[in-house]
Amino acid sequence: MSQSLVKALGHQPSPEHVRRVVEELMLDFFERDVNPNSMQRDEECVCLSPRVFEQAARIGLVNFLLPAEVGGLDGSRRTFGLLLEQISYYCEDMAFPSILAMFADIPNVILQAGRPDLVEEYVVPMSQGRRFATFAFTDYGEPLFFETRVRSAGDKFLLSGEKTLQTGGALADTFLTYTRDENDDIKIFLVEKDDPGVEVSPVPTLGLRSAGLTRMVLTDVELPSRRLLFGSDGLSQSQLFLNDRRLFIVCPFVGAMKFILERCIKHLNTVIREGKPLTEMQAVQSKIGQMAIRYQTARAVLHNALDRAESNEINPLFDPVISAAKYFITEQAIALADRAVRLTGWRGYSKKLPFERYLRALMAGVTGQTAQDILEIHLGVNAIAEIELAGHKRTEP
């Protein structure tokens, strides 16, 4: 089945072509496996079922980004981003594309270690949806001073500390775990949820409540050296990974924006005030116009950034265009969902309509994949550096 996805998409598909492919190949799957009970899952903080991701793997979504030699589809990051956008439009649970983006991307990091044993043990089963891995980076300390520590014990390692939030942790069996060593360098380990001393528990959150967000506590977890993925400079590895991924968090936001806009218009059409539908009132039309502008600009910014992500113009450590896109789309999406709540009265504020749930989910962008405030600082520093560097250039005599 995954080959039909590749065939249907073709090479460098247009956004509209990707939309048609998602509609043709995935709508049944969403309606059968993802959409039912999405509201109830949110209310009860119940994670999506692992079956959903096994099925996603059969369709070719989980192995999409992996190379063919390990069972992947050699798909491009641009196309995957466009898929996430459309998936989010068609499926009613934003947790699905959010977790999917994580599960599809982590095996690539394991692959980068260039270890055939790890390919066999982790990457291949992950490409088939038999294992899932998430990213355990954030802890109580900032990255240069992580409080999750590792020390050598003969040919083994002992890990202790707490990783505070992982997307899809409730479904993951493996956690890519960043630890600070005796020299304050960062080592990355593959920690398994069943390793003695590992405790994974749910974290109740504002939104994305079916995304299986967890915390992981490590108490003297003893790991053999083969579980060490990168022995030094894990910090830089994390920055390369995050830079690349920063767009994936907002691809689903753009799909959700379209869903909210359309759903909001349909609803407003049914509300009669002063003898006519709300959509016929100019003040409401203007607000809808503002929502449409937010959606169209966010989409244009996303597509531009996805194109750039594949070009050789990208700065692999911190790309200002990608980061600005993450920042901008998040702000537009939140403002659009907020407007939908304002336009729809008590229904919008309640569970009668899905807008409050989407607004809470979109708030994830304020903090996730680098907090917006921090991105502002980095983007400012970057812009200043560009000017300063130009001033340091030697002029030819």
Next chain:
Amino acid sequence: MKFVFSGALLRFVQFEKEVAIDRNTLEDCLRRLMLKFPDLERALLDNQGNIRQTHQMFLNGEAIEKGVYSDASARQAFSVEDDDSVYILTAIAGG
């Protein structure tokens, strides 16, 4: 030559934006710099003594290839002149 700092490393050099060092190779300059600011070493280097990739380095405003400065022997072979500037830009982001 002088080092110029931007971003996350500034706090490790007591927020001195520019630090002048009088030595002939990049490695000697860095060693001197780390003697002056001992906390810098662990933030700048990994446990192999290589400059962490996350620090972007520029010589006189032009990006320097990583291979040229990452390990100590390459840095020793890297000569610097009195009027050179090495700019170090560091953005460390969370997950």
